[in-house]
Amino acid sequence: MQDVKAPLRHALKTALQALGVEPPTAVPVEPAPKGKPGDYGTPLPFQLARILKKPPPQIAKELASALPPIPGVREVIPVGGFLNFAYDPAYLVEAASAPPAPFPRRPGKVVVEHTSVNPNKELHIGHLRNVALGDAVARILAYAGFEVEVENYIDDTGRQAAESLFAIDRYGEAPGEGEKYDHYAGRLYVRLHQELGQEGKKAALEPGIRAVLKRLEAGELRNEIEKILRAQLATMWRLGAEYDVLLWESDIVREGLLNKALRLLKATPYVFEPEEGKYRGALVFDTSRFIPGLEDPYLVLVRSDGTATYTAKDIALQFWKMGLLSGLKFRPYGTQPSGRPLFTSHPEGEPMPFGRATATINVIDVRQSYPQQVLKAALSALGREDLAAHHVHLAYETVLLEGRPLSGRKGHVVSVDELIQEAVARARSVIAEKNPDHPDPELAAEQVGIGAIRFAMVKTEPRRQIDFRWDQALSFEGDAGPYLQYAHARAASILRKAREKGLDPAAPLPEGAAAKATAYEAALAKALLGFPEAVEKSAAEPTPHLLAAHLLDLAAAWNAYYNAKENGQPATPVLTAPEGLRELRLRLVSVVKETLRQGLALLGVPAPEVM
RNA sequence: GCGCCCGUAGCUCAGCAGGAUAGAGCGAGCGCCUCCUAAGCGCUAGGUCGGAGGUUCGAAUCCUCCCGGGCGCACCA
Incomplete structure (x- = not known):
């Protein structure tokens, strides 16, 4: 191209x-x-x-x-x-007749952090947007030439993890038949919260929860967290999202990164312990110079009881990501479905060159804009405006369910596993109806179901709220993942038939074939030629929705080409076209297929060969 | 109250580093499978681009104000 x-x-x-x-x-x-x-x-x-x-x-x-x-x-x-x-149509067609190639390498390393869901219960559709967005952005940046490292932060010393483990211990109940471990932990977590809501229970249970929290901070319950984490990872992997490294909060604390970060900050004029006023005895960060317009610019890093706030830990992590702190150790965590290795921070690991990023992207919902600003402010406080300028908070709006905010307490949630199951079942039945002779209906159902879900999560601008509706998310028509997949499968089908006839879509064009190009081919070529620019824009923003929009345009151009008629007769047959034109069209179809496959891959949407 | 984001067709959304009669999908109506997968394609209807000013040869796009909605303003995150 x-x-x-x-x-x-x-x-x-x-x-x-x-x-x-x-x-x-x-x-x-x-x-x-x-x-x-x-x-x-x-x-x-x-x-x-x-x-x-x-x-x-x-x-x-x-x-x-x-x-x-x-x-x-x-x-x-x-x-x-x-x-x-x-x-000249021939020129456009020739320009489009090679599949898109990855961009040249760019200097530096981008760390993308996404998912980072509390290891205490199953993922719901709010988390889904994070995973789909983060994974797509990481793929797009990598294709656009950046060195990308995907990090998933495991908050294993948080209150929520502690409550789930406490609940599992307290109710002493085994997971139900076929119940996924994260769902099991989540179920008991909800049960605990029901109990905590009862009169006088909170005070009685609190010491137990605190004890679990202490053990978590000491890293004693890592195996218990792992059971939940592994179950969550199974969901992420089924969605097609993968990571390079898991960063455990307990490791960050144990390695003393927090104290190192605080030491750096205390050396600046912006971090200190007020001697009087409401913040007496706490360590605060005066952000007024970096974040103007706040009523109260003081942000607590260490409470007066000596415990650190989450934001303080986040600052330490940010410093580590950008190479201002070192000290974490790593070891392999296994191989992911695509074969990509996964590493994890671990006390018994060894140093590895993770982090040291020249740019960071945090995929996290818009409600956390303020603490994300604080991360930049902390970098600026150290005089590293250069690094602050290269931290991006990819803020996305929250997900509504049928017009109402998600609420675990009111049971107004849908788990990702539940959603996948529904989508795949729906795809299975459509395939059975439309293509009963499908060679591998289970594979296609999985691809279409996952594709519908993932595309639905990335086709909208991140800063717009998504209202999740079952009928739309599972729609297989119109502006949806399956529409793109169908266009891809259609091209694949033609290429398959061509090969059966002994034609080679990859062969060089015969002399003079390009000259046979018509306005139909030119229109399709123009749609193809827009791909690199769409990727570039998506990488620069960063947001996958621009690429998603372009792919819809490309698929529409391809479907229009496929269906073009003149006087009721097909105007653009491929396999039965005269020699020369046939080779030309075959070549274009092959580029369409490859471009759609590549584009879908960047969005994490599978591209079925047959639908 | 202060700050950030969003108001584009009945519904869901693109378009917004200013540019050509504002585009899709869903829904509504009409048509296309003796033709490479109709999960598709074509046509029709449907819009004071929230409102008012301003900048400009030119504004959905930039600026100001107003209205409506969301979110954030804890020794939570």
Whole structure:
């Protein structure tokens, strides 16, 4: 896939220089709107109107005559103040006829932290958005040329983990038949909270919970946490999300990273212990210089009872991620479904080069914007504005369920496992109905079910609230994962049949084949050529929804191509097309298939060969 | 009250480093399987881009104010 806009921009700059105008740094070039002549166009003449003191249409004409020949451009068409370019279809098709290639490597390392769910109960659809978003962003960045490290923070010394373990111990009940361990822990956690709600129970149970908390901090109950964590990981892996390293909070505390971080901060003028007032005896961070406009800019790092706040631990983790602190040890944690190894921090491990990031992305919901700002402020407090500028909080809005906020207490939640089961069952029945001879219905059902769920979570802009509705999330029509998967399977089917006939879609195009390209092929080629830019934009934001939107456009262009008719007859048959044109179309279909596969992979959506 | 985010078609959403008659999907209506998978395609209907000012040759996009909704403002996170 080659860039057709770059030569065009270059030619425009050359023409501008010929006209004695300093070219802008970014020359706008966009596909021409439907119904307008040409394939691409630029509004450049409007921007020059002020400088040249001439009307845009006149500038467009002058610019047109000053242009050097542009590769593939058949005609330069002034359209009012726009200047459009009609391409030779053969050129567009040739430009699109190689599958997209990964981007060149970029310097530095990006650490993406996502999931980081409390190891105390099963995942629900709120967590799902985090996993889907984080995993997609990590994949997109890696494809876009960044070195990416995916970290999953395990808060094993938190209150919630302690409560689940306490509940398991207290009720002494075994998991139900076939009950996943995280669901079991979650069930007893909920039961504990019911009991805590009863009169006088809280005081009676509190010491027990505190005792568990102490043991967790000492790392004594790691195996108990692991049982829950392993069950959660099974869900993440089934979704297709994978990680490089698990970071246990107890390890971070044990390695003294927290104290090291606090020591660094205490050496700045912004962190101190007030001698009077409401914060007397606590260690606070005055963020006013970094976060203006707060009514109370003091943030407690260490409470007056000596315990550290979560934010303080988070700052320590952030410092570690960016190489300001060292000390964690690691060891292998096993191999994930794709074969990618997973590591974990561990007291008995050995040093490994995790962390040391030049940029960090935290995938975490918008309600935590303030503490995320504090992370940047802490970096700034150390004088590391450079690092602060490279920390991104990928804030996403919360997920509603049928219009109402999720609520564990009111039972208004859906677990991810439950959702997957439902989606796969639904896919299974659609396959049985539409393709009863499917060679592997179980595989396809899993792919379609997972794909529908994951796509639903990433197609919307992160900062918009998602209202999860069963009928929409499991929809297999329209703007949905299965629509893209279907387009992919359709292309795969043609390629399969071609190979059966002895044709090789990967073979070089025969001499003169490209010249047979029509407007149909050109339109499809243009859709394909937008892929690298969509990836680039998605990586830069970062957000997967831009790539998702482009893939929907590409699939729509491909489906339209597939269905094109003239006088009631198929206008664009592939396998039965005349020789030359057939090879050309086959090549395009193969690039469509590969581009969709790649794009879907970046969103974590499987691409079935048969549906 | 202060701060951040969101108001685009009946519903769910793209578009927002200013550019061409504002685009999809769902829903509604009409059509397309003797043709490579109809989970698809085509056509029709449907919009004061929350409102008012402003900047600009040009504003859904930038600025200000207002209205509506969400979230955050603990020695929680």
